[in-house]
Amino acid sequence: MVSTSRRSDPDRVVLVTGVSRDLGRRSARAIATDPMVARVIGVDVVPPRGDVGDVSFVRADIRNPVIAKVIAKENVDTVVHMSVISTPGSSGGRGTMKELNVIGTMQLLAACQKAPSVKHLIVKSTTTMYGASNRDPAMFTEEMEPRRQPRSGYAKDVAEIEGYVRGLARRRPDVRVTTLRCANVIGPHVVSPLTSYFRLPLVPTVLGFDARMQFLHEQDLMDVLVHAIRTDLPGTFNIAGDGILMLSQALRRLRRPTVPMPGFAVGSVGSVLRSARLADFSPEQLSFLTYGRGVDTTRMRDLLGFEPSFTTEEAFADFAAGLTPTGGRVERLLTAAIDQLPPADQPPALSSVGGGHRG
Amino acid sequence: MGDAEIIPIGTRGRPGRGQGSGKPSAASRSLAPGPRKAAPKKERPAPQPEADQTVADDLGTPEATEPAGTERPAARRAPAYAEERAPTGGIPAGDWLVAFQHAARELFGEQWEPQLARFLAFLRRRVTGDYVVDEYGFDQEVTERFLMAALRPIAQKWFRIEVRGIENIPAEGGALVVSNHSGTIPVDGLMTLVTIHDRTGRFLRPLGADLVFKSPMVSTLARKSGATLACNEDAERMLRGGELVGVWPEGFKGIGKPYAERYKLQRFGRGGFVSAALRTQVPIIPLSVVGAEEIYPLVANLPSLARVLGLPYIPVTPLFPWLGPLGLVPLPSKWLLEFGEPIRTDEFDVGAAEDPMLVFNVTDEVRETIQSTLYSLLMQRQSVFR
Numbered sequence: 001m002v003s004t005s006r007r008s009d010p011d012r013v014v015l016v017t018g019v020s021r022d023l024g025r026r027s028a029r030a031i032a033t034d035p036m037v038a039r040v041i042g043v044d045v046v047p048p049r050g051d052v053g054d055v056s057f058v059r060a061d062i063r064n065p066v067i068a069k070v071i072a073k074e075n076v077d078t079v080v081h082m083s084v085i086s087t088p089g090s091s092g093g094r095g096t097m098k099e100l101n102v103i104g105t106m107q108l109l110a111a112c113q114k115a116p117s118v119k120h121l122i123v124k125s126t127t128t129m130y131g132a133s134n135r136d137p138a139m140f141t142e143e144m145e146p147r148r149q150p151r152s153g154y155a156k157d158v159a160e161i162e163g164y165v166r167g168l169a170r171r172r173p174d175v176r177v178t179t180l181r182c183a184n185v186i187g188p189h190v191v192s193p194l195t196s197y198f199r200l201p202l203v204p205t206v207l208g209f210d211a212r213m214q215f216l217h218e219q220d221l222m223d224v225l226v227h228a229i230r231t232d233l234p235g236t237f238n239i240a241g242d243g244i245l246m247l248s249q250a251l252r253r254l255r256r257p258t259v260p261m262p263g264f265a266v267g268s269v270g271s272v273l274r275s276a277r278l279a280d281f282s283p284e285q286l287s288f289l290t291y292g293r294g295v296d297t298t299r300m301r302d303l304l305g306f307e308p309s310f311t312t313e314e315a316f317a318d319f320a321a322g323l324t325p326t327g328g329r330v331e332r333l334l335t336a337a338i339d340q341l342p343p344a345d346q347p348p349a350l351s352s353v354g355g356g357h358r359g
Numbered sequence: 360m361g362d363a364e365i366i367p368i369g370t371r372g373r374p375g376r377g378q379g380s381g382k383p384s385a386a387s388r389s390l391a392p393g394p395r396k397a398a399p400k401k402e403r404p405a406p407q408p409e410a411d412q413t414v415a416d417d418l419g420t421p422e423a424t425e426p427a428g429t430e431r432p433a434a435r436r437a438p439a440y441a442e443e444r445a446p447t448g449g450i451p452a453g454d455w456l457v458a459f460q461h462a463a464r465e466l467f468g469e470q471w472e473p474q475l476a477r478f479l480a481f482l483r484r485r486v487t488g489d490y491v492v493d494e495y496g497f498d499q500e501v502t503e504r505f506l507m508a509a510l511r512p513i514a515q516k517w518f519r520i521e522v523r524g525i526e527n528i529p530a531e532g533g534a535l536v537v538s539n540h541s542g543t544i545p546v547d548g549l550m551t552l553v554t555i556h557d558r559t560g561r562f563l564r565p566l567g568a569d570l571v572f573k574s575p576m577v578s579t580l581a582r583k584s585g586a587t588l589a590c591n592e593d594a595e596r597m598l599r600g601g602e603l604v605g606v607w608p609e610g611f612k613g614i615g616k617p618y619a620e621r622y623k624l625q626r627f628g629r630g631g632f633v634s635a636a637l638r639t640q641v642p643i644i645p646l647s648v649v650g651a652e653e654i655y656p657l658v659a660n661l662p663s664l665a666r667v668l669g670l671p672y673i674p675v676t677p678l679f680p681w682l683g684p685l686g687l688v689p690l691p692s693k694w695l696l697e698f699g700e701p702i703r704t705d706e707f708d709v710g711a712a713e714d715p716m717l718v719f720n721v722t723d724e725v726r727e728t729i730q731s732t733l734y735s736l737l738m739q740r741q742s743v744f745r
Contacts, residue, residue, distance in 0.1 A: 210496070248488070
């Protein structure tokens with residue numbers, strides 16, 4: 001909010017990495033519509049598949065020093081790093097994924113450090129870096145560390161990336177570094193390990209565990225990126241919708257039948273599904289589905305001044321609206337039974353659940 | 360049942376050796392007192408009269424309509440039989456409906472229709488996931504409707520819990536209930552939960568060990584009933600949110616101690632609960648529970664097996680594992696719960712939580728209070744079971 005009064009005419013040149021993927025492309029477009037932004041340059045190794053609108057696309061690999069030239073030539077002042085991928089997916093194996101994530105970030109940060117024009121760096125990180133275990137506190141705040149250091153996979157990549165980002169913030173104190181730790185992004189258009197899990201017609205769950213989950217709507221992700229560019233506020237922020245949804249509750253809302261099975265069995269089912277390209281169960285995904293995770297968003301609200309327009313529940317409902325239910329027989333039966341009976345007076349109101357609703 | 364062949368055992372008071380035949384042997388006949396006469400002729404001993412009565416009632420046979428009290432000689436009783444030996448096509452739908460309506464009236468009373476509608480609406484909410492949990496996963500509806508309802512009879516009828524000093528629990532705002540821990544299985548926590556809810560209407564939010572959240576089923580149930588991990592972050596977060604938080608600082612040392620050491624408080628952790636209370640400036644309410652020690656008297660432990668299974672201990676009680684699942688039934692000891700005077704923490708400075716000596720002193724104060732209350736409650740108790 002400080003910057004809005006300072007600058008009125010569009011003079012910001014924003015570089016967005018990872019625009020080939022849907023979320024990156026749409027975020028870049030959303031940033032381009034902001035009145036403060038003069039130009040948006042999208043960077044990726046492969047061209048985006050959809051319409052990029054006002055975004056000028058530059059085909060460059062952030063893993064090699066070409067990116068520094070792009071930044072210098074275009075006089076970029078704001079870098080939005082969205083090219084951290086959670087799953088190998090189309091890029092190849094785990095090795096490629098790690099290289100894209102870690103080496104790509106290192107190159108990008110090196111280029112940022114060299115470029116005097118860069119004043120603001122926004123990194124889209126994830127709450128996966130907090131891990132998920134039985135020893136987790138209910139709500140992670142930004143100062144907390146994961147209870148178990150991640151040893152592999154996406155979570156480790158993210159931890160390393162955040163380490164390099166902190167390094168840049170130390171070496172270039174004039175660059176305002178904003179790290180946004182976003183909860184699982186969900187929405188009708190999102191393709192991620194979690195959404196493909198929810199899209200399974202028959203959903204395997206971990207027997208005896210019920211994970212607490214928070215979601216961030218795709219629209220809110222774009223809004224928060226634009227908001228972060230506008231406010232220019234350095235720091236690390238957890239970004240998530242209000243409230244908590246239990247995994248069992250979420251699956252019931254989807255009207256999907258579930259198959260509870262022990263954790264190791266879910267893992268092996270996951271590897272079968274991965275080879276069939278139906279879903280991806282990485283170890284951190286499995287622990288997330290077992291223990292879940294919640295993050296505290298007080299800083300997002302009070303410091304960053306951002307208010308998500310979707311709560312966890314609404315974001316999930318928006319996602320669920322696009323799915324065809326594969327179950328729900330019991331519900332129809334109950335509805336039919338209730339319709340037969342005379343309408344009941346209001347159920348005895350439960351006293352409101354104590355504790356803050358902040359999630 | 361009625362038409363089963365019944366082989367009588369014994370002689371029904373008549374002389375004889377009771378080998379089932381109607382006639383006593385010649386040798387026993389000579390032993391019997393009274394006139395030497397042949398026993399009255401008897402065809403078949405009668406089967407149990409009650410069972411016979413009900414079957415006969417349904418069939419409407421004339422002899423059976425007499426009240427059971429006037430028992431006639433069994434000799435004239437017709438053998439009971441069912442008209443249709445083969446299974447019929449099933450129970451007619453009308454009978455089902457009548458039975459269902461009757462059952463509904465029994466369950467929900469005369470206002471059964473709205474009651475049932477309400478219950479079905481509740482079921483539908485559960486099935487469609489249309490309910491709210493708080494950030495710790497606390498599901499108030501299920502806790503109130505099922506967990507509390509299931510625990511209440513155990514608390515009131517089985518352990519006959521007697522509560523003292525319930526007025527020490529504040530009606531609102533954060534407070535920390537600190538209790539002794541005993542009983543091999545943390546039943547005392549559950550009983551405290553339901554007692555506090557019934558007496559004050561507030562939900563106690565227990566802090567559980569990480570093992571709780573590692574175990575399948577238990578972890579789900581714990582989160583649903585409002586528990587969270589016993590760590591400083593969660594304790595402070597809950598207390599700041601104005602919750603009534605319950606903590607059992609003895610942990611596994613407390614519940615897993617042998618029966619010989621009953622009512623001897625173990626070390627109170629590292630005093631983390633005190634620093635949480637100091638930081639959030641909420642009162643500490645000491646709670647002394649008498650009776651939980653006797654529910655499963657732990658006479659031995661299997662430490663090596665426990666280590667293999669990753670458990671803190673494996674209890675051996677006089678009933679467990681010898682009686683199998685039956686050994687899990689707790690002994691019906693008499694319970695006394697006394698909530699002590701709140702220990703105020705808002706008088707200390709802001710930095711008090713950083714002063715380890717002060718934290719230790721407050722921890723000791725809480726511990727002493729609970730221990731002395733335990734002794735005085737034990738003096739008042741007549742015996743373990745009364």
